[in-house]
Every structure is written in structure tokens, then in C-alpha cells.
């Protein structure tokens with residue numbers, strides 16, 4: 001048998017494979033642009049971005065944790081619980097929005113720190129540790145609100161965060177871009193970032209190279225907590241209220257976006273900008289199907305299929321040997 | 322004689338590298354055929370193509386008079402070609418028995434036959450004179466040398482006609498090689514053909530019938546072993562570039578103690594180690610696999626528990642941990658390159674700079690990429706690391722070049738004490754002496770080098786004093802200028 005050089009179609013397939021979901025995203029984007037009049041309007045694009053803001057900011061934290069080779073499944077519950085605490089302080093204790101917001105973020109950070117402690121010092125598997133945390137937080141959220149919605153005119157003062165505009169650009173979109181720029185720099189230009197990648201790549205080798213792995217991990221889980229807490233605040237601002245279950249809807253899109261964006265489950269690999277693109281992709285899937293007038297149940301099916309297709313393309317090039 | 326395997330015009334490239342360039346080669350049935358070449362010459366790539374782990378870009382292969390194009394390693398094994406890769410491929414969390422039988426587990430209708438499994442594992446180990454390895458031990462807990470034996474046992478369990486060994490002795494001591502050689506010769510007498518890759522020319526001449534030299538992906542020459550000399554082979558390997566082949570003259574040690582070990586013990590592994598180590602000293606630690614030499618090295622960095630005794634650094638008690646060692650300017654090059662030495666998915670540049678990274682920053686922690694690049698470039702040049710660019714990820718380098726990366730990153734630090742475990746393992750003869758020069762240069766600058774090695778010639782050539790461990794205890798401390806290989810070797814056996 002003779003071996004042949006790789007032919008061109010294989011090469012094209014490889015290029016597509018290496019940029020799997022971005023390719024599908026592009027196709028979907030072009031399709032929507034032609035198929036609907038409303039998709040490619042600045043109004044609609046900004047809406048999509050605004051919907052993505054909260055998910056994308058929390059996704060940064062998840063991404064950092066997964067880069068380390070860890071995982072945080074409590075992110076949704078953390079977001080919800082911190083939001084409730086913040087809202088509750090404003091509505092029932094008349095705390096100033098700035099102070100309540102700060103507490104909200106700090107609560108998130110504290111929870112993240114506990115997650116990090118469980119993972120590094122107690123050495124519980126990250127999924128299990130944060131699953132436990134998720135359950136605890138969901139229970140606490142229910143107990144705290146007693147199942148009622150926390151709402152009040154006091155929350156209007158933070159409405160700007162999620163619903164305000166600077167010029168014609170939603171403030172939350174600006175926040176999102178700001179966060180991504182900051183964390184892009186942190187991950188790519190600083191020693192801290194370099195160490196996150198190093199640990200995710202080979203924890204033992206990093207430890208032997210003198211990196212204080214446990215400290216760095218705890219710090220990362222804490223940062224993820226801060227980001228989750230802040231996202232909780234944004235969610236309260238967007239809804240104008242807080243409910244015990246408001247975090248639940250976030251876990252799935254956050255995890256999906258981070259994985260879709262190419263952060264492997266074993267860590268050490270991936271780019272932050274791809275996480276952002278993946279969040280936006282997820283948002284356009286929903287948005288596009290609403291615009292196309294597709295019935296709700298079909299939306300779920302299509303959403304699932306697009307995700308699987310994008311992920312398969314992404315894995316394709318790993319087979320190439 | 323019949324030709325068992327022939328390769329015709331095999332080529333394979335990777336981005337930026339022509340790893341194999343039009344290789345044509347015939348291997349005779351029942352011979353030991355050696356393959357040599359500098360780091361990155363393409364030896365492992367060729368072996369991977371034979372074992373089905375890689376496909377060539379072009380060319381064809383004929384095995385036992387039939388076209389041979391294995392789709393994957395399991396196809397190659399079915400055809401009778403077993404391979405022991407340079408990088409060990411074991412399941413660390415499974416037992417010795419499970420590892421030896423993996424992929425060919427004896428079973429009745431899918432139900433594992435554990436008894437036969439154990440028997441097969443035991444007989445394979447017995448064949449290797451390695452029955453001392455417990456069948457129930459987890460492979461992850463074994464030493465590199467023992468893992469190597471498990472790999473060979475694994476190949477023995479299958480029915481193999483062609484056995485490929487890619488640097489099987491890289492981690493073994495001179496005396497541990499002998500039983501392995503006996504096995505290889507035995508297999509040859511049973512009609513098994515052996516393809517043998519090694520950087521140790523001494524082995525090649527002791528073992529091989531035929532030798533093929535690769536250089537930069539091209540086949541330079543195939544010759545009967547008795548028609549060449551080591552010098553001729555080296556000339557072919559390096560493309561007639563002049564290489565160093567003498568140990569640098571040792572410099573004087575400054576009588577200033579930097580490190581003292583007092584009654585250092587670790588449960589059963591090493592006992593009552595007392596040592597005084599000075600500035601500018603190269604101290605060699607050697608011994609058989611299982612003598613505790615590697616564990617002693619690891620303990621000094623905090624990667625192995627110390628149960629009693631103390632370490633003093635400049636007279637002050639020191640409780641080892643990698644982070645503390647780093648702030649005390651102690652560099653550590655671990656033995657298991659792939660698992661502990663390099664970050665495979667990161668670039669050559671980042672790998673080399675990693676331990677120095679905090680010195681290459683400006684407020685508030687931004688990396689100075691120019692400086693990082695310079696540092697890495699220097700390492701690449703000093704050790705002649707073969708890579709298409711500094712941005713190449715380390716996984717894509719050849720085994721020896723990965724080893725060089727893992728050494729370069731410590732040479733780049735400003736370490737006062739360097740703890741090197743098997744630093745030249747898998748490194749080609751052309752560069753080995755460059756590394757010896759570097760070690761010598763560092764010691765001349767007053768740095769202390771702790772060199773844990775199973776290569777006795779290297780220890781004698783470099784070390785001022787040689788510590789020989791036997792069963793976890795110091796058997797002898799020999800003067801590096803006075804002793805000879807025989808004396809060191811005897812000591813490793815406890816004599």
C-alpha cells in the first residue's frame with residue numbers, strides 16, 4: 001500500500017476543525033443576516049451583546065478555574081445567592097447601593113475562597129466540592145428569601161448597571177468588554193496568568209518549579225467568586241428584583257461557553273477571547289431562533305444540535321495524526 | 322538471511338520540520354538492528370511509523386513479504402510488531418499485573434481470567450529477572466527503571482516477531498543494563514528481530530549486528546557493526562561537525578559549606594545520610610535503581626518525605642519545599658521529564674523561562690517578553706535545542722530535546738545550588754559534553770551542583786566527590802580525582 005500526501009480536502013477539513021465553533025458561528029451569522037431583516041441591525045446586535053454580558057463576566061471566572069484544571073459548578077448558585085444578599089441589604093436594610101454592591105461581590109469572593117480551600121487543602125475533587133457548595137447555596141437562598149421575591153424601589157438605583165446606556169451603547173456591554181480586556185492582559189501578560197496556564201498544564205512540574213500551587217488555586221477560585229458575585233449584582237439590576245432561583249439558568253450557558261471556547265476539561269489550554277465569542281454565539285442562537293419565529297421546543301432541539309456540531313468539529317483535528 | 326522488513330522512500334514532515342526524508346531501509350530476520358542519530362534526527366518518528374502510531378506522508382513498507390500499513394498500534398501488535406516507546410506508556414493507577422496484560426487480557430467470553438493474568442505477568446517478570454517487583458503494586462508508585470521493565474514485560478506477553486526498543490536503557494544504571502541485554506540476546510536467539518534505538522554507543526557495539534545512522538531525517542549509512550568504529554558513527558551522526566569528547570578539568574572547591582545533611586532518613590528508603598556539601602563543588606550521587614539515590618535527591622527539594630534528621634542551608638535549618646527551595650536559589654531538575662520536567666503544551670520559551678519568570682517582570686507583574694525571549698534563546702543555543710521556533714510547544718520536540726528544555730530552564734535561573742537528576746538521560750553524544758562544560762562552568766563560578774546519575778563515567782568525569790548509595794545507606798564516599806569506574810561499580814553493589 002502506498003501512502004499519499006494529505007490532499008487538499010483533508011487540509012480544509014483540518015482548518016475548519018481547528019476553528020470549529022467559530023466556523024459554525026460564521027455560517028449561522030451569515031444565514032441569519034440574509035434570512036431576517038432584523039438580525040444585522042445595530043439595535044439587535046447590541047441586544048445580543050447585552051444579553052451576553054452577565055453570562056460572559058461570570059464565564060471569565062469559570063474559565064480561569066477550568067484553565068487550572070478545576071471546575072466550578074456552583075457558579076450559578078453563587079451568582080444567585082450573592083445577588084439575593086445584595087438585594088436584600090438594599091431593600092430591607094436600606095444599605096447604600098455602593099455598599100450593598102460591595103458586600104454582594106465580597107460574598108461571592110468568600111464563597112469562592114471556600115471552594116478553593118475545599119479543593120486545595122481538603123483535596124476534594126472540584127466537581128464534587130462545588131456541587132456540594134451549589135446545594136448549600138441553593139438551600140441558603142431559599143431560606144434567606146423564604147421563597148419570596150426581593151423587590152423594591154431601592155433597586156432602581158442600580159438599574160443603570162444592566163439597563164443604562166452610555167451614548168447608544170449599553171453600559172453592561174462596556175463593562176463586559178472592560179472585564180475581558182483586563183483579564184486578557186492578566187492571562188497573557190502577567191506572571192499570574194502564566195502560572196495559571198502552567199498549573200493547568202502540569203501541576204506537578206509547576207509545583208516543582210517553585211510555584212505555590214495551592215495559594216494560586218485558592219486565589220483563582222476567589223477571583224471566580226468575585227466575578228460571580230458581580231454578575232449576581234448585574235442580574236439583580238437587570239431584573240429589578242432577586243429570587244431564590246435566579247442563578248439556576250446560568251450554569252448551563254457558562255459551562256457550555258467555556259468548553260465551546262476551547263478550554264479543555266483538563267485545563268492549561270485556551271484563549272479568553274474565544275470564551276467571549278462562544279458566549280456571543282450562544283446568545284445569537286437564542287436570538288436568531290426568536291427572530292426566525294421557531295417554536296420553543298424546536299429551539300431547544302436546534303440549540304442542542306448546533307452545540308454538538310460545533311463541538312464535534314472542534315474535536316476533529318485531534319484525530320488527525 | 323531473509324529480509325523481514327523493508328522500508329521504501331518513507332517521508333514524514335511536521336510543521337516546520339522534515340522529520341524523515343526519503344528513508345529506505347532493510348532489516349534482516351533475527352538480527353539486532355541499531356538506529357542512532359543526534360537528538361531530533363528522526364529515530365522515534367521512524368519507530369512510531371513502524372508501530373502504527375504515526376502515518377508517513379509517503380512511501381511504503383513491506384513486512385514478511387506483505388504490504389504493511391498499520392492503521393493504529395493495535396494493528397501493528399496483531400501483525401507481530403511490538404514497541405517500547407521512549408516515553409513510557411503505562412497506566413499509573415493500575416497494578417503491575419494489569420499493566421503487563423493491558424490490551425490482551427486473558428478472558429473467558431469477556432470475563433477476566435485473573436489467575437492466568439497473574440501467571441503471565443509473573444512469568445514475563447521472571448524472564449526479565451525482575452520478580453522482585455510486586456504484581457499488586459501500582460505502577461505509578463514504581464521507579465522509572467522499574468517502569469521500564471514493566472514496559473518490556475508488556476511486549477513479551479504478546480506474540481512479537483519484531484521488537485522495537487526506543488532508548489530502553491536511558492534510565493538504567495550500567496550494571497542494570499546487563500540483564501536487559503541478556504533478555505534481548507535471548508529473544509534474538511529465539512528468532513525475534515530487534516530494532517534498537519540508543520544514544521549509548523557502547524551498548525550499540527555490545528549488542529547490535531547492524532547499525533543505521535540518521536542525520537536530520539536522512540539516512541546516512543547502514544553498515545555491519547564490525548565495519549565501523551564509534552568515531553565513524555559520531556562523524557556520520559553529527560555531519561562531521563567537531564564535537565567535544567573530553568571532560569573538562571575539575572576546578573578547586575571552596576572550603577565553605579553550603580549544605581549539610583545530618584542523619585537524614587526516610588522510612589525504608591534511605592537511612593542516616595550525613596553529608597557536607599561545599600561552594601563550587603560538584604557532588605555526584607549514584608547507586609543502583611532502588612538504592613535511594615533519586616529519593617534522596619527528591620527529599621532535598623521537598624518532593625519526598627523526610628522522617629528524621631535535618632537539612633542545614635548555610636548553617637540554618639531548612640525544611641525543604643519547592644517554593645522555599647526556589648527562594649533559597651536551589652534549582653531542581655527532576656528525573657521524569659515528561660511528568661515533572663516540562664509543560665508539554667506550553668512553548669519552548671515559556672518552559673525555559675518558567676522558574677525565572679518573576680525576575681523578568683515589571684510592575685505589577687507584567688512579563689517582559691523581550692527578556693523572556695532572550696533568556697530562552699540563550700538556552701536554545703547553549704544546549705543546541707532543535708526546534709523550529711521558540712513558540713513551538715514542547716510536546717512536539719523529540720525526546721532528547723525535551724530533556725534539554727528541562728535542563729535549560731534550570732541553567733537559566735540564578736541558582737546557587739543545582740540539583741540535577743539524570744540530566745543527560747537521552748541526550749546525544751554530540752551535546753553531552755557541552756552540558757558537562759556548562760556544569761563545569763557553573764561550578765567554577767562557585768555554584769554547587771548535586772548530580773544524581775546512574776552513568777558512572779559521567780559521575781567520575783565531573784564530580785569532586787562521589788557518594789555511592791546502597792540499600793538506602795551511604796556505602797562509600799569516594800574522591801572523584803582518585804577513584805575509577807571499577808571501584809564505584811563495586812560500591813554500588815555494596816562491596
Ligand SMILES: Nc1ncnc2c1ncn2[C@@H]1O[C@H](COP(=O)(O)OP(=O)(O)OP(=O)(O)O)[C@@H](O)[C@H]1O
Nearest residue numbers: 335340360361362363364365366717718719720721
Ligand atoms: N508531533 C510532532 N510535531 C511537530 N514536530 C515533531 C513532532 N514529532 C517530532 N517532531 C520533530 O521531528 C524531528 C524528529 O523527531 P524524533 O522524535 O523522531 O527525533 P529522535 O531522533 O527520536 O530524537 P531523540 O534522540 O531526541 O529522541 C524533531 O525535530 C522533532 O521536533
Ligand SMILES: [Mg+2]
Nearest residue numbers: 365407719720
Ligand atoms: Mg526519540
